[in-house]
Amino acid sequence: MRVIKYVFQPHGDDRGQLIALEEFKDIPFKIKRVYYMYDTAEGVVRGHHAHKKLEQILVCIHGGCKIRLDNGKEKKVVPLEKPYEGLYVANNMWREMFDFSEDAVLLVFASELYDENDYIRDYDEFIEFIKEHPNAD
Structure with missing residues (x-):
């Protein structure tokens, strides 16, 4: 499994830091939706799904969290702890x-608008979907 982490260019001076992100320049797709998670209770696991076509960039802009990725063959855990890194x-x-x-504040840039039909929320269905679409990943 190939994990791609982006390092965004900070612009700073004595006033602080600024990061500007642009679609097709810093984000490899057209941004159609942006959302963020915060005040996540201790022990909570978010996600538990895959998407058929949506792509994302995840940036933990404050604090830290971990992301478990699974392509149906291999699993990896990726820490996100720097506001200038995107997964x-x-x-x-x-x-x-x-x-x-x-x-923690986890910011997400998504390539598609919300569409419940794009979600795969059952892990066994995900494994079947991967078998039917072997070029995934």
């Missing part, structure tokens, strides 16, 4: 977000 999550990839610090 690319391809379609056809099971994802779980966990181990959120108390102050």
